[in-house]
Amino acid sequence: MSTIYLDYAATTPVDERVVAAMQPYFLNTFGNPSSLHRFGQQAEFALEESRRILAENLGASPLEIIFTSCGSESDNLALRGTAFARREKVGANHILISPIEHPAIQATADQLAAVYGFEVSYLPVDQFGFVDVKTLKNYLREDTALVSVMAANNEIGTLNPIHDIGEICKENDIPFHTDAVQYAAHLNIDVSKTQVDLISLGAHKFYGPKGVGALYVRTGTELIPVLTGGSQEYGLRAATENVPLIVGMAKAFQLVREEGQTRLDHLLPLRDKIINFVLSEIPASQLTGGQHQSRLPNHASFVFEGADGNLLVQVLDAAGFACSSGSACKTGDPKPSSVLTHLGFPPEWALGSLRVTLGKDTSEKEIDQFLAILPESVQRARKANK
């Protein structure tokens, strides 16, 4: 069974300092932030402090932060909320996304099309997964409700030019949403400089707890809530706030900002060591997604021709290393990833995918151990597949 964890894009352990920050809010300061009494007031103070911390680190106002239960929920609220609000207000009927979005965007767009009659169209991406900024304008329509392009792709690590996309959307007065769940775990977004109207975040990708996320909503961007009920979160998300997890998220996000550069300096050489090794030592291998500065600093993803990617992950697990084939698949379904297929990889390549993602505490020794067994493991996953 695995002892070395190399799947930080799936989730991360909670930072001890985050655990410590959350601790008081389970037993002592347990009040409901909506309550009038002291218990409620203390909880509300913690909630609003967390909102302030998150806002500060995004260059935003606390009024622009909505806490949710996860990145997927943030994506749902951004897409549905904006689509419905813009339909009501300006008769918008069109959603423009990239073809390599996270399922939380893709499946939500599919449902908005199938059940609510929205028209969904897709921006072209190149073989690395980059959205073509130059032609973006041609895809915008009078009735476009919003544009959604993920900041960093979870499977292939590609960083999209969200700054440029945001500018074009702004010129055309169309809301722009980005799923930054992977991106924000490593890189800074400043909404005072980047024209993004909605940003999805999830805490467990950056050493925060699972079960909490946030949506940045630029002032003036209208949303119709998805969860209705109480008036929490400015009336945009009914539900008693999960104070301990929200406190944990804020603490973890603050640590990303404080330690971001140190983490980058640690991760980049390790990432490049893996990429260089694989491309030079393993025959019939390719890097998927963006190169160098245009991919996540902790993210190395490959395809190996003729290998069974699921089996490779199982072989690596049996050898003591926890990786992923790109998108979680525990059922043994052999469908190639839709992202890789869309980038033009034929099935015999796309089925042999591997994603290795590093964490702030990953050591060079662990990477050396991993690289020592990787070629043989790929070999095994190829041989059994024959």
Added chain:
Amino acid sequence: MTLSKGTRIVVGMSGGVDSSVAAALLQDQGYEVTGVMLRLWSDPGTLNRCCAPDALVEARRVAGQLEIPFYTMDAQDAFYQAVVQPFINGYAKGITPNPCLQCNRMIRWQFLLSRAQALGAEIIATGHYAKIQQSADGVYQLLMNPDPEKDQSYFLHILTQENLSRTVFPLADYSKKEVRQLARDYSLPVAERPDSQDLCFVGQGDYRNFLKQTDPSLFKPGPIRDTEGNIKGKHTGLAAYTIGQRKGLGISGVEPYYVVEKDIQENTLVIGYKNFPGRDVFFTEQNNWISGTTPETPFKAGVKIRYKSRVVPATITPLPDNQAKINLSSRLPDITPGQAAVFYQDQICLGGGIIRLEES
């Protein structure tokens, strides 16, 4: 075969009581157990009963409780090629194929062994009711399970020395009753799960619906005649019948009729009474001899012509090209081409082959 403690063993798990107990027993004996569930092909729109979502959940629960790694592996294409396609082809040829034999040979052994090897395991285990032992000269032998109701050696006669050298059957000597008790003793959540059925891949209906949808040309109506040559009625297509079948003929006689032959050339179904004498000579092909050595001279052995039939004394005469001639000590009415004839000496399964009525 003696395995040292800590040997890595891959257990083929189905979420049922047998494979779950097999995994628990091996873990108890100190082996490093890894569970693997194979995802098999099923008739589109239906679930393969060997790996349906609830079975997967059960297998995961067992693995979780035993704290063993558990992986699902896709074998849908391999299963279709090795099991389903020959099943359809067999009916087209007028025989009654036994898909479990091909599944064991190609999927539960060849496929699983290759995957186990990739995971660093040289040995696999399953929840089959049969026993492996090594004779003094090092040859692996396959033995019946003492519980005649559960013995599965019939389905395992296709195994080779290489297969047996890399296989353990933890349920070797246990009866089903004992296995259920073991499951309770280990507090396994699957102790009371019902036994699985054969023909896992055809969904809820029977195999006829599956064949009808897959290849309607298999169902060409034709005459039914009795053993005297009298036309008695019409059949709906030979693929809908199997030898020994009584129900669904729709023809009355002085006593019930049984299917005694499928004449594919004439597209004719032949029926007869229960006292139809049947035959005492038939042939087998694609023989497998578990010892790895084809016998050179005729020898006496017991023969089972179906999984649930009794062992009948016979003389087996090996023929070239992995064939044999079988002379039974008494006639049997339901010798069915496509099923296996499996040979036994006492408890030892010697091997077997696929039944055909005439010499090729």
